[in-house]
Amino acid sequence: MTLFQSAIWNPRGQKAPVIPHTSIQIFREVPEFRTWRRRQLLDHRSVGLVPTMGALHEGHLSLIRMAAAENHRVVVSIYVNPTQFGVHEDLGSYPKTWKKDCEMLRDLDKEIAGDGGNLGTVAAVFAPTTEVMYPSGRPSQDVDGKGSFVTITPVGEVLEGASRPTFFRGVATVCMKLFNIVTPEKVYFGQKDIQQTVVVKKLVKDFCMNTDVVIGKTQREPDGLALSSRNVFLGTRRRKVATTLSKTLRVAETAYSRGRRSRDEILGPATELAKLLLMEQHQMPPEDRVKFEVDYVSLADPDTMEELEEVDESRGAILSGAVKMLPVESPQAGEDLGLSGGPPVRLIDNIILKPVG
Structure with missing residues (x-):
């Protein structure tokens, strides 16, 4: 012992x-x-x-x-x-x-x-x-x-x-x-x-x-991935794509910083990016690609987490999202699949949109 x-x-x-x-x-x-x-x-x-x-x-x-x-x-x-x-x-x-x-x-x-x-x-x-x-x-x-x-x-x-x-x-x-x-x-x-x-x-x-x-504050890897105990399940291939969620949320944050306040104006560009990134993966051969599912991308009230149609500048909002990284297809010999053989991994992240003024 x-x-x-x-x-x-x-x-x-x-x-x-x-x-x-x-x-x-x-x-x-x-x-x-x-x-x-x-x-x-x-x-x-x-x-x-x-x-x-x-x-x-x-x-x-x-x-x-x-x-x-x-x-x-x-x-x-x-x-x-x-x-x-x-x-x-x-x-x-x-x-x-x-x-x-x-x-x-x-x-x-x-x-x-x-x-x-x-x-x-x-x-x-x-x-x-x-x-x-x-x-x-x-x-x-x-x-x-x-x-x-x-x-x-x-x-x-x-x-x-x-x-x-x-x-x-x-x-x-x-x-x-x-x-x-x-x-x-x-x-x-x-x-x-x-x-x-x-x-x-x-x-x-x-x-x-x-x-x-x-x-x-959320602690992150240099590429923006939020630190999580579940990241050990990702493995090499999925780890490279795991920043999809943080990239998506940052696009929405940029829209807010440029004066956009409606739900469509803030989340629209973010959801389009997520679709584009998923499409890029589907175009790759099975031994290279990473499939994922976007559970939600949210623009919510900071106190109740209820969805907002318009952000009140005096209160701000919470951008958040969840993505499920699916097991890799056609794993290659010796490939690092992550802990426990690389099961599905649910990743969450968020950005706080601060009040203006």
Whole structure:
């Protein structure tokens, strides 16, 4: 058993283990974590929470840096939440990279400690099991499934919620659980999952929760692709075409910056570009092309995610979209298809159209 594997175990009654070569404690059980949290409260130490499903990347690290600048103690949760996966979505294929995640947190801890401008540092990882998070048993992933759920509507029913009808129910439920367990002064989410941030803000507001929701900018690859844990599934061929969505949204953003305000004026050029890029792929031979499906391109209200026919300059809007990258055709010998053999990959992205004046 390696040091990183031994760091997983947290028997009741024993001191919480730590990530090797750090002081970052690892908690698997709620009572032990709450004992730790109580000490922070008595010591007047603020706590910031960065919720993740693991498979950490620079987007997560940027949120942890934000949290360390604003809080005495940062808690990173690592938990692949089953209730936000649909019945036909492959929960089992979601990347689980515990050892690498620990190494990244170790290195980030050193970086943050060496920066004198931070208020705090990474103090704890909360990595529960599903039995801990769902003590009555994991609820059904069916749309009409039974269980203890939190549902945020109507914002959770449009766009991503329309394509994945149980997704935001699962997100809101696990966030409610995490917020109740950690009781953070602030929680940190990335702008890439923009609809999720709107749902979480509504959850916090409507349930009178005493935490601030802080949104960090989307982190991108040099070519514009938004960082995501799911990018590891793309492989070489699809990775080259994965910028289709970001290119499409930037065209719409340009129209807005040039004074266009109607839905047709903003989204029209964007949808035409998406059609052109798909047509180019279809003209290639099967061993070279990449097929994809555009789920939606949206121009929505920044608070409700309802579709807009005209942008109110005083409020701005949210441009967002989703594309499904389909498995490659005619894979070549030795071709990098991505993790798990390159299953379908759903990519999301967004751009905030800022108010004018």
